[in-house]
Amino acid sequence: MRRTIFYVSDGTGITAETIGHSVLTQFDGIDFDTFRIPFVDDDVKARAACLRIKTSYAQTGVRPIVINTVVDPSLTEILAGSGALMVDVFAPFIGPLELELGTPRSRHVNKAHGLVNFAEYEARINATNYALSHDDGVATNYADAEMILVGVSRSGKTPTCLYMALHYGVKAANYPLTDDDLEKLELPARLKPHRNRLYGLTIDAQRLTQVRENRRPGSRYATLDQCRWELAQADKLFRREGLPVQNTTHTSIEEIASKILSALGIEKHMF
Amino acid sequence: MRRTIFYVSDGTGITAETIGHSVLTQFDGIDFDTFRIPFVDDDVKARAACLRIKTSYAQTGVRPIVINTVVDPSLTEILAGSGALMVDVFAPFIGPLELELGTPRSRHVNKAHGLVNFAEYEARINATNYALSHDDGVATNYADAEMILVGVSRSGKTPTCLYMALHYGVKAANYPLTDDDLEKLELPARLKPHRNRLYGLTIDAQRLTQVRENRRPGSRYATLDQCRWELAQADKLFRREGLPVQNTTHTSIEEIASKILSALGIEKHMF
Numbered sequence: 076m077r078r079t080i081f082y083v084s085d086g087t088g089i090t091a092e093t094i095g096h097s098v099l100t101q102f103d104g105i106d107f108d109t110f111r112i113p114f115v116d117d118d119v120k121a122r123a124a125c126l127r128i129k130t131s132y133a134q135t136g137v138r139p140i141v142i143n144t145v146v147d148p149s150l151t152e153i154l155a156g157s158g159a160l161m162v163d164v165f166a167p168f169i170g171p172l173e174l175e176l177g178t179p180r181s182r183h184v185n186k187a188h189g190l191v192n193f194a195e196y197e198a199r200i201n202a203t204n205y206a207l208s209h210d211d212g213v214a215t216n217y218a219d220a221e222m223i224l225v226g227v228s229r230s231g232k233t234p235t236c237l238y239m240a241l242h243y244g245v246k247a248a249n250y251p252l253t254d255d256d257l258e259k260l261e262l263p264a265r266l267k268p269h270r271n272r273l274y275g276l277t278i279d280a281q282r283l284t285q286v287r288e289n290r291r292p293g294s295r296y297a298t299l300d301q302c303r304w305e306l307a308q309a310d311k312l313f314r315r316e317g318l319p320v321q322n323t324t325h326t327s328i329e330e331i332a333s334k335i336l337s338a339l340g341i342e343k344h345m346f
Numbered sequence: 347m348r349r350t351i352f353y354v355s356d357g358t359g360i361t362a363e364t365i366g367h368s369v370l371t372q373f374d375g376i377d378f379d380t381f382r383i384p385f386v387d388d389d390v391k392a393r394a395a396c397l398r399i400k401t402s403y404a405q406t407g408v409r410p411i412v413i414n415t416v417v418d419p420s421l422t423e424i425l426a427g428s429g430a431l432m433v434d435v436f437a438p439f440i441g442p443l444e445l446e447l448g449t450p451r452s453r454h455v456n457k458a459h460g461l462v463n464f465a466e467y468e469a470r471i472n473a474t475n476y477a478l479s480h481d482d483g484v485a486t487n488y489a490d491a492e493m494i495l496v497g498v499s500r501s502g503k504t505p506t507c508l509y510m511a512l513h514y515g516v517k518a519a520n521y522p523l524t525d526d527d528l529e530k531l532e533l534p535a536r537l538k539p540h541r542n543r544l545y546g547l548t549i550d551a552q553r554l555t556q557v558r559e560n561r562r563p564g565s566r567y568a569t570l571d572q573c574r575w576e577l578a579q580a581d582k583l584f585r586r587e588g589l590p591v592q593n594t595t596h597t598s599i600e601e602i603a604s605k606i607l608s609a610l611g612i613e614k615h616m617f
Contacts, residue, residue, distance in 0.1 A: 078447065087604035090368040092616050097361040097415065098439045101451040109615060113604045140446065144368070160446050167438035168369045175411065175431050176349065180372040199599065200557075203505045207478075234474045237508050241599065286471075327617075328470065328512065333358035333384045344380060345363050346598075 079131050079139040080109045083124055083154060085146055088113040094164050095142035115145055121153040128157035146182050198244030199346060206236040209248035217269050220248040222339055225266070225313075226276035227252050227305045228296075229286045231323035231331065235276070238328050243336065243343040257308035262316055274335050275313040275320040280306050282324050350402050350410040351380045354395055354425060356417055359384040365435050366413035386416055392424040399428035417453050466617060469515030477507040480519035488540050491519040493610055496537070496584075497547035498523050498576045499567075500557045502594035502602065506547070509599050514607065514614040528579035533587055545606050546584040546591040551577050553595050 080099065082091040088111045099107050112124045131139050139159040145151050146165070155161050169180055208214050210233055217223055222239070224232040224247060232249035239247040250266060266273060278286075280302045287297035295301055313320045319338045321331055336343065351370065353362040359382045370378050383395045402410050410430040416422050417436070426432050440451055479485050481504055488494055493510070495503040495518060503520035510518040521537060537544060549557075551574045558568035566572055584591045590609045592602055607614065 087598075087600045089600055089604070089616065090364055093361055093364040094435065094439075096616070098436055098443065101417070101436070101440070101453070102443065102447055102449060103452050104449065105447055110613065111604075111608075113608060138446070140443075146372075160442070162439055162442065164365065165369055165372070168365075168433055169372070171431070171433065172369065172373065172411075175409075176373055176376055178373060178375065181374050182372070196598070200502075200505055203508065207504070231471075233478070234471055234512065237474065238512055241505065241509055241512065327358075327467070329358045329360055329617075333360070333382070337382075337384060342381060345360065345367070346600075 076104065077106045077108060077135075078137060079135060080107050081112055081124075081128055081131075081139055081141045081159070082109065082144075083112045083115055083141055084144040085116040085150070086113065086144070088144070091142045091144040091164055095162075115150060115154075116147075118150070118153065121145075121150040125154055125157045128154070128159050132158055195244065195346060199241055202240035202244045202246050203237065205246040205248070206233075206240045209246075210236065212250050214248075215265055217248055217265070217272075219246055220269065220272060221246045221341060222272050222274055222335060223247070223266065223269055224249040224274055224276055224335075225252060225262070225318065226278075227257075227283070227302075227309050229283060229290065230276045230278045230309075231328075232276055234328055235323075235331050235335070238332050239335075242332065242345055243341075244346065245336070245341060245343055252305070252309055252312070257305055257312065260308065260312050260315060262312070270316070270318075272339065273316075273318050274339060275309070275318040276331075277306060277309060277313070277320055277322050279322070279324040347375065348377045348379060348406075349408060350406060351378050352383055352395075352399055352402075352410055352412045352430070353380065353415075354383045354386055354412055355415045356387040356421070357384065357415070359415070362413045362415040362435055366433075386421060386425075387418075389421070389424065392416070392421040396424055396428045399425070399430050403429055466515065470512055470617060473511035473515045473517050474508065476517040476519070477504075477511040480517075481507065483521050485519075486536055488519055488536070488543075490517055491540065491543060492517045492612060493543050493545055493606060494518070494537065494540055495520040495545055495547055495606075496523060496533070496589065497549075498528075498554070498573075498580050500554060500561065501547045501549045501580075502599075503547055505599055506594075506602050506606070509603050510606075513603065513616055514612075515617065516607070516612060516614055523576070523580055523583070528576055528583065531579065531583045531586060533583070541587070541589075543610065544587075544589050545610065546580070546589040547602075548577060548580060548584070548591055548593050550593070550595040 082088045084091045115121050115124050128139050141159040142162050144164045173179055226232050228251050236247040236249050239245040283302040284299045291297055321334055353359045355362045386392050386395050399410050412430040413433050415435045444450055497503050499522050507518040507520050510516040554573040555570045562568055
C-alpha cells in the first residue's frame with residue numbers, strides 16, 4: 076500500500092518533516108511517498124501548493140495526507156481545499172499551553188525556524204570551523220575542546236564532530252589512535268589532561284573493513300585482520316583508561332551525538 | 347516569567363525538542379529553561395526521570411512542562427507521576443492516522459530515531475567525505491556534485507555543504523570565487539558545464555567584515571572596502587551568469603539548505 080504525504084510549512088518544513096517521519100514510521104506495511112512544500116507564506120503559494128496536492132489526489136486516486144505547520148489559518152484553509160487529510164502539527168498543543176502559560180500564542184509566521192540569532196549562528200560556524208581544524212589530529216591544542224572523540228580511523232569520529240558543531244554548537248575535536256598508541260595501549264600525553272572530555276568510538280570489524288575497503292581498496296589498512304587488531308587494542312585501551320565508549324555500527328549519528336552529550340553532561344540546545 | 351521544560355524520549359529526544367522548540371517560540375515573553383532526558387526506555391529510567399522532574403517542581407515551585415515522545419504508555423504513566431503538565435507529542439496524530447490508514451500503529455520503541463539503515467548511513471558519510479574533499483575548491487572534479495555553491499570566502503558555503511551532507515546525504519561541493527574571477531566577472535571554465543547545479547551565496551558586507559576580522563584580524567582581506575568590492579563583483583557575476591542567489595546574513599543554515607534544495611529541484615528525505 077502506498078500513500079502520498081506532503082510536508083507543508085511557512086518555513087523550512089523541518090518541523091513538519093521531523094514529526095511526520097516520527098509518526099509515520101510507527102505504521103508498518105505502508106510505503107510513503109513524501110514531498111516537501113516549504114515557504115508557503117502567502118495566498119499565491121498556498122494556492123499553488125493546493126493545486127499540486129489536488130493533482131496528486133487526482134493522479135493516484137488516493138487521498139493525500141498533509142502534515143501542516145503553516146501558522147496562518149487562512150492559508151491552512153486554502154490548503155484544505157485540496158481535499159487532503161489535514162494533520163495540523165501545532166493545533167493540539169496550543170490550547171493546553173495557552174492555558175498553562177496564561178498567554179495566547181503570537182502568530183509570527185516563520186518564527187519556528189529561520190529566525191536567526193547571530194550568537195547562535197556564530198556558535199555553529201565557530202564550532203564547525205573548530206571541528207574542521209581539529210579533525211583527525213590536525214591541530215592538537217585541545218584547550219577549547221568541549222569533547223574529544225577518540226577511535227581508530229573510520230570509526231565515525233568526523234561526522235559526529237561535524238554534527239555536534241552544526242546542531243549543538245559544541246566544539247568537538249577528534250583524535251585518531253595511531254599504531255603507536257595501540258601497541259603501547261596508552262593515550263598520548265597531550266590527551267591526558269582532558270580525560271573528563273574524552274569519549275571513545277568503536278565499530279564492528281566487519282563493518283570497518285567494508286568502509287576502509289571503499290576508501291582504499293586492496294590496502295593492508297582495509298584488511299579484516301588489521302581492523303580486528305586495531306579494534307581489539309582500542310577496546311583494551313578504552314577499558315584501561317576508563318573511557319566511555321559507543322559502538323557506531325548500528326547507531327545513527329543523532330543517537331551517537333545524544334548519548335555522548337548525556338554521558339559528558341553537556342546540556343546544549345539543539346539549533 | 348520562567349518555565350522549565352523537559353524533553354523526554356525513549357530515543358534521542360530530537361523529535362520532542364524540534365516540535366517543542368517550534369511550539370514554545372510561539373509564546374512571547376516567557377523564558378524557557380529546557381532539559382533533555384533521552385533514552386527513557388525502561389521503568390528504572392522512567393522513575394529516575396520522574397524524580398528529576400519532581401525535584402525541579404519542588405525547587406522552582408512552578409509546574410514543569412514535559413514534552414513527551416515516549417511510546418510505551420506505562421512509562422508515560424510513571425512520568426506523569428511527577429505532577430508536570432504532560433504534553434504527548436504523538437497522541438493527537440495517532441487516532442486520525444490509524445483511521446485514515448486503516449491499520450493500528452505498531453509500538454516499536456526507538457523506531458522514530460536511532461533506527462539505522464546502512465544505505466542511509468553510507469549516503470550521509472559519503473556525502474560528508476565528499477563535502478570535505480570538495481571544500482573550498484580543493485578538488486575540482488565536479489562530476490559527482492549534486493550542487494556546487496559559489497561565493498566569496500566566508501559567505502557560508504562550507505557549513506551549508508556539511509549540513510546538506512549530514513541531513514540530506516546530498517553531495518555538495520563549493521567553489522570560492524577568486525580575485526581573478528571577480529575581476530573578469532566570469533566563472534572558471536570548469537564550472538560552466540555544471541551551470542544548472544550552481545547556486546550563489548552572498549552576505550552583507552558589514553557582516554562579512556566581522557566574520558573575516560575574527561578569522562584574520564587586521565588583514566586587508568577583512569577590511570570593509572575589500573568585502574564591499576568582492577561582494578559587488580560577485581553580485582554582478584551572479585546576475586550576468588543568471589545564478590540563483592541567497593543572502594545568508596539573516597537566514598539560518600536550515601532555511602538556506604531548504605531554499606537551495608527547492609530551487610535546484612532536489613527532492614531528498616531528511617535523515
